[in-house]
Amino acid sequence: MNESLFPAKVDWGVSLLLAGLAVLCFGFGIACFFFPAPSYIGGVLLLLTGALLQSVWMRTNYKLDELRVRIQCGPFWWTIPLRHITQVEKTSSIWLLMGGPHLRFALSKEGLMIRYRRPTQQKWFGLFDPSVLISPADRDQFFDALLSTCPNMTLTKDGNLGLKA
Template identity: 70%
Template sequence: MNRSIYPARIDWGISLLFAGLAILSFGMGIVCFFLTPPTYIGGTLLLLTGALLQSIWMGTYYKIDEHYVRIQCGPIWWTVPLEHIFSVEKTSSVWLMMGGPHVRLALSKDGLMIRYRSHPKQKWFGLFDPSVLISPVDRDQFLEAIKSARPDLTFTPDGNLRLKES
């Protein structure tokens, strides 16, 4: 299987928020260097914050290779072994971006929740299946790519992927 890269879907509200905060951080960081006396530490921290926000906003993508789903969200990365995935579900909720027992690496309310585990008793905090929320631009194409990498997953009537029942 060749490598497939999927860009992230970014909602306009998230774009506005990230761009605005990045510009504000850059601007305030530059101003800190010209204050009397200059505040170099504060200016540097604000410039780094702006760079972090911009890298998340413009550097989020997802990659499927032979063995893994690789998620890059600016400087943050996450890897999910394909063989450990047991469910991929379409989601459409702003609340999933703000809370819940999952890693949130999505920039859109329309995303995919990937649930996985390496053995039956693996749970986060003993309660929750490990899961990650992502938001590829074309969710159906991403699901097809996972299906081709994992033929033992099957489509449900609502378009999600689940492990076939034995």
Template identity: 65%
Template sequence: MDRSRFPAKIDWGISLLIAGLAILCCGQGIVCFFLPPPTYISGVLLLLTGALLQSIWMWTYYTIDKQYVHVQCGPIWWTIPLADIYGIEKTSSIWLMMGGPHLRLALSQQGLMIRYHRHPGQKWFGLFDPAVLISPVDRDRFLEAIKSARPDLVLTEKGNLRLEE
């Protein structure tokens, strides 16, 4: 299996929020250079914040290769070993994007929760198995790619993948 790339689904509300904040930060950053006295540090920090938000909005995607699922969310990246995945669930809740014991790298409320084991006995905060929320445009094609890489994961009646018992 070669490397498959899946673009992220981005809800219009999230797009509006991120793009609006990026424009606001960049605009305020530029204004900081022309205020008497010029505040260069504030201007640079605001421009960098705007660039960070813009990069998250433009460069969020997911790739699957022979051994890993790679998640890229702007300058933030995460790698999940395929062998460690024990379940992938379809989700559709805005609340999952706001809280919980998982890494949120999704820009849509229609996402996939990837649950996996790290090393035996190693959990986040000593309590939770690691989980990552992502939002590929075509969730079914993403699940098919995972299923072809991990035949021991079975498709449930709800369209989720879980480890065969």
């Protein structure tokens, strides 16, 4: 299998929020340069914040190859080796986007929760097993590609992926 690219699914509410905040940051950033006492640092910081929000909105995707899942969310990225994945669950909850002990690289309420182990068996903050929430546009296609790529994973009774016994 070659490297497969899966774009992120973006809910309209998240899209509206990110685009709206980016436009506001750009507008206020440009306005900062034209105040009677210009605030160049504030303007530059607002422009950079707008660029960050736009890049998260426009450049979130997931790559799958023979060795790893690479997650990119704007300028941020995360890599998970396939041999470290212990469980993949289909999820559908807006609350997963707002809280919990997992990294959120999802822009939709419908996604996949990937749980994995670190080579050193360390937990995050000593409490939580590492997990990442993603939202591929075609969740089932990504799920099937992950199942065919991971030799140590099998379909569980509830329709998720788990380690083979």
